[in-house]
Amino acid sequence: MNVNAQKITDLMARCIECGLCSDACPSHAHGGCDPFLVMTGKEGGKVRDCIGCGACTEVCPTTDPKQVMMYRKSEALGLEVPGVFLRTGYVMPPADPSWRDGLPGIPSGEDIFLMPGCTTVCKVPFLQYATERALDAVGVHGSALPKNTCCMYPLSLRSLTDAQRDVYKHRMENSGVGRPIVTICAGCTNELARSGVQTTHLSVFLADYLDRIKELPGTDLKVALQPGCSGKIFAKEFEAVVRATGARPIGNPFGCCGKTIPRIADELMAERQAEAAEADAIVVGCPMCFRMYDSRPHSKPVLYLGELVALAAGDRETQRFHLNRLEV
Numbered sequence: 001m002n003v004n005a006q007k008i009t010d011l012m013a014r015c016i017e018c019g020l021c022s023d024a025c026p027s028h029a030h031g032g033c034d035p036f037l038v039m040t041g042k043e044g045g046k047v048r049d050c051i052g053c054g055a056c057t058e059v060c061p062t063t064d065p066k067q068v069m070m071y072r073k074s075e076a077l078g079l080e081v082p083g084v085f086l087r088t089g090y091v092m093p094p095a096d097p098s099w100r101d102g103l104p105g106i107p108s109g110e111d112i113f114l115m116p117g118c119t120t121v122c123k124v125p126f127l128q129y130a131t132e133r134a135l136d137a138v139g140v141h142g143s144a145l146p147k148n149t150c151c152m153y154p155l156s157l158r159s160l161t162d163a164q165r166d167v168y169k170h171r172m173e174n175s176g177v178g179r180p181i182v183t184i185c186a187g188c189t190n191e192l193a194r195s196g197v198q199t200t201h202l203s204v205f206l207a208d209y210l211d212r213i214k215e216l217p218g219t220d221l222k223v224a225l226q227p228g229c230s231g232k233i234f235a236k237e238f239e240a241v242v243r244a245t246g247a248r249p250i251g252n253p254f255g256c257c258g259k260t261i262p263r264i265a266d267e268l269m270a271e272r273q274a275e276a277a278e279a280d281a282i283v284v285g286c287p288m289c290f291r292m293y294d295s296r297p298h299s300k301p302v303l304y305l306g307e308l309v310a311l312a313a314g315d316r317e318t319q320r321f322h323l324n325r326l327e328v
């Protein structure tokens, strides 16, 4: 038995069969996976429908069903480490750097290192510009983390052992030479923390600069808040930053975007859109959520947190990259 298989067996053995995970699972609520069946080794758990949201682990009193689901799903899909990861450090081909053409320059400095993560680097690179602009607006300047790679969360990397994944994580941390590392994706923050690598998600970092954000020209948008499944633990800081911009949250519940799970993502997205009906825009703390909302035709406009702060500072440059643009 390899190291990962032993670890999964141990996590499953700690299950006390209470069923709380099934009740909390947004995929199960829409006829998708059943973490209870997977954890108890029964047939029919539909592990391929797991979104990786972590709601099961939040409620589980004894073990970590999300980790089991991630490994089981990777096995079921027969995923291997993608060649592009070995060549570039990211699990998808990075975006053409010309995305930055025509955007204003932003001063760099030595205050922090910025870790964008795979989804930003490969799919929505303009969120990096918005984040740099938000940091600039509060007087913080940095540069890209020198050995930035994937945070090692994606399913396709689960065939590596945890020790192998740790090597990449610690190599990144060491390249930061002790300077604060700010992440764009809360999923990166959480995955790195699992290996003892300390980073700070943008929402938490900006929460130390509320007075400066309040001095910006600001915005009076009515917004629905969706920090994302990984960002929920920073919800207080996330909301404080949003309120400091002048934006007004409408009090909607937090929910999962569904990522790319067939049918279930459609149903979850319909729920989120209905909850945001009264808002001018949805504010997210996760580049994957951003992508899911913005890729839907007729979605409510979505802003990544960095874009909202940039907007409060008078910069709406990244709207040109959106499918569903904000009319302000």
Ligand code: SF4
Residues within 6 Å of the ligand: 024, 025, 026, 027, 028, 033, 034, 035, 049, 050, 051, 052, 053, 054, 055, 056, 057, 065, 066, 069
């Ligand atoms: S990670 Fe989310 S979708 Fe997957 S089993 Fe747990 S609660 Fe369900």
Ligand code: SF4
Residues within 6 Å of the ligand: 014, 015, 016, 017, 018, 019, 020, 021, 022, 035, 036, 039, 056, 059, 060, 061, 062, 063, 065
């Ligand atoms: S919540 Fe935890 S202990 Fe309860 S059934 Fe699910 S995995 Fe088992």
